[in-house]
Amino acid sequence: MIARVAQRMSGWIGWVFFLDLLDGLSLTLSYMFSKTVTERYPDNEKWMPFPRYRGHHFLKSNAEGKTNCVACELCARICPCRCITVVPHEDEDGERHPRVFEINLGRCLYCGLCEDACPADAIALGRHYEFSDYDNKALVVGRDALMAMPGKAVRGGEVVPARLSTEDGVTVPAIAGGEGADWWRNIRRR
Amino acid sequence: MESFLAIGLIVGKLAVVIAILLILPIPLTWIERKIAGHIQQRLGPMRVGWHGLLQPLADGIKLLFKEDHIPVEADRFLFTLAPIIALVPPFLVFVAIPIGDSITLFGTEITLYLADMNVGLLYILAVAGIEVYGVILAGWASNSKYAVLGSLRTCAQMISYEIPMGFSVIGVVMLAQSMSLLDIVESQAGLWNIVTQPLGFFVFFVSGLAEAQRIPFDLPEAEGDLGAGYHTEYSGMRFSFFMISEYLIVVFLSALMVLLFFGGWHGIAMIPLPPVVWFLLKLSFFIWMFMWLRFTFPRYRYDQLMSIGWKVLLPLSLANILISGVFML
Known part of the structure; x- marks a missing residue:
């Protein structure tokens, strides 16, 4: 009984102070300052497929x-x-x-x-x-x-530096000696 | 000679204000797209210029060269008139908005506003109301069902939200005992109005969102159910007129929030910055706030919009006037 009243009270307090709206705003704010997951293909990066x-x-x-x-x-x-x-x-x-x-x-x-x-x-x-x-x-x-x-790809599953080239047709050659990075590194899992 | 200089000064300031206002939407679209991107963990525009900085220019060129299409069944006169009516009021509003007190340049004192009217606030609210005509005329003249529905919604929304908006600033006017924006800012030299008028600010902010037709109150141009709302039939430069007007309204509402509730160009005493910089900082914070809200919230339903306006904001703004009155006695 008391628990229910307390629950209802906290619900009302949350409604009055827009706690759910603030929750959403804080979530988008944290996303705004987190790393982006964009794969900049074909300008800067390209995807290396898996061996399969x-x-x-x-x-x-x-x-x-x-x-x-x-x-x-x-x-x-x-x-x-x-x-x-x-x-x-x-x-x-x-x-x-x-x-x-x-x-x-x-x-x-x-x-x-x-x-x-x-x-x-x-x-x-x-x-x-x-x-x-x-x-x-x-x-x-x-x-x-x-x-x-x-x-076949040797390691695969990574993003390597590459550059768009229009010299011999339109190709996206990977830059030699570039270090590959796991694309999933910036994905947030909650 | 003296009056000649004064007139030259006014004309010069006018030219500067018009130029800034015409250029302002260009960076704002870029910033909005960047913020949208980063909230969604994307990068936003990246390919045109450094970090996509020239993207708005590319968009502008595209809009300029687009076919200027007028539907056959449209009312041609009103159709061409509507974007201009939508564009002019945001420019007029900035006549009364001060961005600072005055600065001294080459021995002459230059005031950082075009006109200090004793009814500045009233003038601003009245002129901003005219912008609705552009929207309504656009929807009506297009002779398209989506456009008419959009403009009908705008009509109802604007009427509902202009009332709490007008009431919410009454508390500020009561505290300052003046409707001149300069006096209102001067009255906040010691204590910002947000401390004494949090309720008024809240009502003003929400109804400002609705006035600017921003998410979560962007029902007039709800993409999901109306195509694009009142500007469905517009293309090219006429369409961009509506866009420019929308962005300028965001800027003007942010400026009004800063002036009325956040102490205008008065800064916090601990951080010494020029007053104009303080004003611009607060202004950009509120513009950012508008964009942040846009990419966080979904759109309200139409009946929710109406009930928020009439059942929540209007009583709250009236209560705010009452409470301010009691405290002032």
């Missing part, structure tokens, strides 16, 4: 610089979008390699089934994710371009 990230495909190569791919066409067969084209041939060493290995990135759904199906550990989906283009013909990527693509 499925981005632009790449072809792994062996010690001699040749592709691991044996042109078995399993990836082309399992691809749900039919976006991989493989034409096999026998090179001068008598090894089976793809003559044509094309991926239509505009049709690909980045499921990663090609990576799972590959018996030679040749194709995988890497960390590169900035490959939009004005021309959809440019999205059909050939064998040599795929071999030059960056591989």
